[in-house]
Amino acid sequence: MTGDGIRLLAPDGTRVAHPEHAIDLSPEELRSLYRDMAMARRFDAEGVTLQRQGELGLWPSLLGQEAAQVGSVRALREDDHVFPSYREHAVALGRGMDPLGLLRLFRGVDHGDWDPEEHRFHLYTLVIGSQTLHATGYALGLAKDGSESAVVAYFGDGATAQGDVSEAFNFAAVYGAPVVFFCQNNQWAISESNEKQTRVPLHQRAQGFGFPGVRVDGNDVLACLAVTRWALERARRGEGPTLIEAFTYRMGAHTTSDDPSRYRDAAEVESWRAKDPLLRLERLLRAEGAADDAFFAETEAAGEALAARVREGVRAMTTPDDRNLFDHVYAEPHALVDEERAAFDVYRAAFAQEG
Amino acid sequence: MAGEQMTLVAALNASLRTALVEDPKTLLMGEDIGRLGGVFRVTDGLQKDFGEHRVMDTPLAESGIVGTAIGLALSGYRPVVEIQFDGFVFPAYDQIVTQLAKMHARSRGRVRLPVVIRIPYGGGIGAVEHHSESPEALFAHVAGLRVMSPATPSDAYWMLQEAVRSDDPVIFLEPKRRYYEKGEVDTRPAARPGPPTARVVREGTDLTLVAYGPMVATCLNAAAVAAEEGRDLEVVDLRSISPIDFDTVARSVRRTGRLVVAHEAPVFFGAGAEIAARITERCFYHLEAPVLRVGGYHTPYPPSRLEDEYLPGLDRVLDAVDRALAA
Numbered sequence: 001m002t003g004d005g006i007r008l009l010a011p012d013g014t015r016v017a018h019p020e021h022a023i024d025l026s027p028e029e030l031r032s033l034y035r036d037m038a039m040a041r042r043f044d045a046e047g048v049t050l051q052r053q054g055e056l057g058l059w060p061s062l063l064g065q066e067a068a069q070v071g072s073v074r075a076l077r078e079d080d081h082v083f084p085s086y087r088e089h090a091v092a093l094g095r096g097m098d099p100l101g102l103l104r105l106f107r108g109v110d111h112g113d114w115d116p117e118e119h120r121f122h123l124y125t126l127v128i129g130s131q132t133l134h135a136t137g138y139a140l141g142l143a144k145d146g147s148e149s150a151v152v153a154y155f156g157d158g159a160t161a162q163g164d165v166s167e168a169f170n171f172a173a174v175y176g177a178p179v180v181f182f183c184q185n186n187q188w189a190i191s192e193s194n195e196k197q198t199r200v201p202l203h204q205r206a207q208g209f210g211f212p213g214v215r216v217d218g219n220d221v222l223a224c225l226a227v228t229r230w231a232l233e234r235a236r237r238g239e240g241p242t243l244i245e246a247f248t249y250r251m252g253a254h255t256t257s258d259d260p261s262r263y264r265d266a267a268e269v270e271s272w273r274a275k276d277p278l279l280r281l282e283r284l285l286r287a288e289g290a291a292d293d294a295f296f297a298e299t300e301a302a303g304e305a306l307a308a309r310v311r312e313g314v315r316a317m318t319t320p321d322d323r324n325l326f327d328h329v330y331a332e333p334h335a336l337v338d339e340e341r342a343a344f345d346v347y348r349a350a351f352a353q354e355g
Numbered sequence: 356m357a358g359e360q361m362t363l364v365a366a367l368n369a370s371l372r373t374a375l376v377e378d379p380k381t382l383l384m385g386e387d388i389g390r391l392g393g394v395f396r397v398t399d400g401l402q403k404d405f406g407e408h409r410v411m412d413t414p415l416a417e418s419g420i421v422g423t424a425i426g427l428a429l430s431g432y433r434p435v436v437e438i439q440f441d442g443f444v445f446p447a448y449d450q451i452v453t454q455l456a457k458m459h460a461r462s463r464g465r466v467r468l469p470v471v472i473r474i475p476y477g478g479g480i481g482a483v484e485h486h487s488e489s490p491e492a493l494f495a496h497v498a499g500l501r502v503m504s505p506a507t508p509s510d511a512y513w514m515l516q517e518a519v520r521s522d523d524p525v526i527f528l529e530p531k532r533r534y535y536e537k538g539e540v541d542t543r544p545a546a547r548p549g550p551p552t553a554r555v556v557r558e559g560t561d562l563t564l565v566a567y568g569p570m571v572a573t574c575l576n577a578a579a580v581a582a583e584e585g586r587d588l589e590v591v592d593l594r595s596i597s598p599i600d601f602d603t604v605a606r607s608v609r610r611t612g613r614l615v616v617a618h619e620a621p622v623f624f625g626a627g628a629e630i631a632a633r634i635t636e637r638c639f640y641h642l643e644a645p646v647l648r649v650g651g652y653h654t655p656y657p658p659s660r661l662e663d664e665y666l667p668g669l670d671r672v673l674d675a676v677d678r679a680l681a682a
C-alpha cells in the first residue's frame with residue numbers, strides 16, 4: 001500500500017494490481033463511472049457560478065473529490081442508506097436525487113426538504129460530525145429488523161476531531177452496526193490541515209475502537225468502488241463497521257465564502273492537480289480503447305445540458321410564502337405557534353391595506 | 356478627536372491585541388483563528404504577532420475547546436475562545452452549562468474560571484442553517500455565566516476588555532451583521548468606561564425602546580422614523596444581558612411610561628419576557644400600557660430568503676410602538 005492508500009488505477013491511467021481488492025468492470029461500467037464524475041464536476045462548477053452571480057447564498061464545491069464520491073456511492077445497493085455531510089453532491093446525484101433539491105438549500109429557500117426515504121439519501125448535515133451517530137443508529141435499526149441493508153456515513157477529516165464521531169465509532173463497534181464510515185480526507189478543514197486535527201493517519205483510528213480501517217486512494221474511482229463494496233459486504237455479513245479513509249484533495253475553496261490563498265500553497269494544489277480523478281480514468285479509457293473522442297464529446301454535451309437545466313431551475317425558484325415559517329414546527333397542533341401565525345396574519349393584512 | 360474610526364471587527368481585533376499584550380496569561384483558542392484569522396477575521400494577524408502558543412488553532416471540536424479552556428483556566432490562564440458560529444456552540448453546551456458555569460459555586464469561591472466565549476450571533480447575513488441563531492436566553496438562564504453583547508465598535512472594544520478581565524466566565528455575543536459597521540473607538544486606557552451597564556443611546560419622552568446587540572441600530576432607526584411623525588422615543592442599549600441593569604431601564608420607563616423590548620431571539624421565554632416582568636413589578640404605577648415585546652417567532656430560524664419576515668425589522672418595531680402608544 002502506498003501512502004496514498006489502496007490503489008487500482010495510477011495517476012497515469014495504468015492499472016495497479018491488488019490482491020484483495022481486484023475489480024473487474026466492463027467498458028460500459030467504466031464509461032458510466034466517468035460520466036458520473038464528469039456530470040458531478042459540471043454540476044459543481046455551475047453551483048460555484050450561480051453563487052458568484054448571486055443566485056445562491058453559498059456553495060461548497062466538491063472539485064477534486066469526484067472519484068471518492070462516485071466510486072463509493074456506486075458500491076451501494078438500492079436499499080442501502082446514505083447519511084451525508086454538506087459536500088456530497090456527487091453522492092446525491094448517484095442516489096438519483098434531483099440536483100435542484102440540493103440547490104434549494106443553498107439558495108436559502110428551504111433547509112433541504114427532500115424526502116430522505118425516497119432515495120435513501122438523508123438530509124444534509126451542517127453541524128460537523130452529527131450524522132455519523134444518526135447513521136449508526138439507523139444501521140442498528142436495520143440490523144434489529146433483520147434487514148440486509150447497510151448504511152454509509154460521509155464526513156470530512158476535520159469531523160474526526162468531534163466527540164460525536166468518536167462516539168459513533170464506539171457505538172457502532174460495540175453493537176456491531178452495519179455502517180461504513182466513509183471519511184473524505186481532503187486534507188483541509190477550512191484553513192486547518194490534518195496536523196491540526198489529528199496525529200495519527202485517520203484510518204488507524206478504527207483499530208482503537210475494534211474494527212478495521214483502510215486508506216484508499218480517493219482520486220482512484222476504481223479503488224473507492226472496490227473498497228466500499230468490500231466494506232458493505234462485511235456489514236451485510238454482520239461483521240460490523242468499517243472506516244474508509246479516502247485520501248483526496250479539496251481543489252477549490254472550502255466554500256464560496258472562503259479564500260484558500262490565505263492558508264495554503266499554490267504548489268500543493270498543483271501537485272494534486274496531477275492526480276486528477278477524471279483525467280486518470282480518461283487515460284485508462286483511451287488506453288484500453290473503452291472510449292473514444294465521440295464519447296467524451298457526448299459526455300461534455302450532457303454536462304452542459306445538466307448545467308443549463310440547473311441554471312434555469314435555480315433562476316425559476318421562487319421564495320416560499322412567508323407563512324411557511326409556521327408550518328411543520330411541530331407534528332401536532334401547538335397553541336403558541338397557532339397564536340403567532342394568527343398574529344402574523346393580522347399584521348400582514350394591516351400592511352397590505354396600508355401598502 | 357480622541358478616537359479612531361474602525362469597524363466592529365477591527366475594534367474586537369484591537370481589543371484582543373491589547374489583552375494579549377497586557378497579560379501573558381491571556382490565550383486565544385478556536386477553529387481557524389490562526390493563519391486564516393477566523394472566518395470573520397476577528398483574530399487577523401494575531402497568531403503572526405503572538406505565536407502559536409498564544410493564538411491556538413484548535414481541532415474541530417467545540418466541547419474539546421471549551422473543556423480544554425476550563426483546564427487552562429484552572430491552571431492560571433485566561434482563555435478567550437472563539438466559537439465559529441452561534442449554531443455550533445451546542446456541542447460545547449454541556450461543558451459550558453454543567454462545568455464552566457458551576458465550578459466557582461461548587462468550590463465555594465476557591466476556583467475561578469476567567470474564560471471568555473466569543474460567539475458571532477444573530478441573523479441578517481443571508482446564511483445557511485445554524486449560522487443565524489440568537490441563543491442568549493439559553494445562556495442567561497444559567498447561573499454563573501455573564502452574558503454581554505456590544506452594539507458599537509467602541510463597546511466591542513471596551514466590553515471585550517471587561518470580559519477578559521472578569522474572573523467569571525463570559526459569553527460574549529458579537530452581532531455579526533454589524534461586524535463591518537464603523538464607529539469611533541477611543542482605545543486609551545483613560546477612556547475605559549468600566550463594566551457594561553445599560554446606556555440611554557437616544558433620549559426621548561414618549562416611550563422606551565430597549566434592545567441590545569444587533570437590534571440597537573434597528574431601534575435607533577425606528578426612533579428616527581418615529582420622530583418624523585412627532586414621536587419622541589428613548590432607546591436604551593442593555594449591553595449586558597446577564598446581569599441586566601434594571602435601574603437604568605426602570606428610570607427610563609418611569610419617565611416615558613411605556614416600554615417595548617426588541618430582540619432577534621424568539622419572544623417566547625426570551626430576554627424580553629424577563630424585562631417585561633421585572634419592569635412591570637418595579638414600575639407598575641408608572642406604566643401607561645402593557646410592556647410589549649418584538650422578536651423572533653417560535654419557529655426554527657428560517658431559510659435565508661425568509662429571514663426578513665422572521666427578523667424584527669423597522670416596521671415590526673414601529674408597529675409595536677404604535678400599539679403601545681395607542682393603549
Ligand SMILES: Cc1ncc(C[n+]2csc(CCOP(=O)(O)OP(=O)(O)O)c2C)c(N)n1
Nearest residue numbers: 126127128156157158159188189190439443
Ligand atoms: C460543529 C461545527 N463546528 C464548526 C463548523 C464550521 N465549519 C463548517 S465546515 C468546517 C470544516 C469541516 O472540515 P472537514 O470535516 O474536513 O470537512 P470538509 O469541509 O473538508 O469537507 C467547519 C469548521 C460546523 N459546521 N459545525
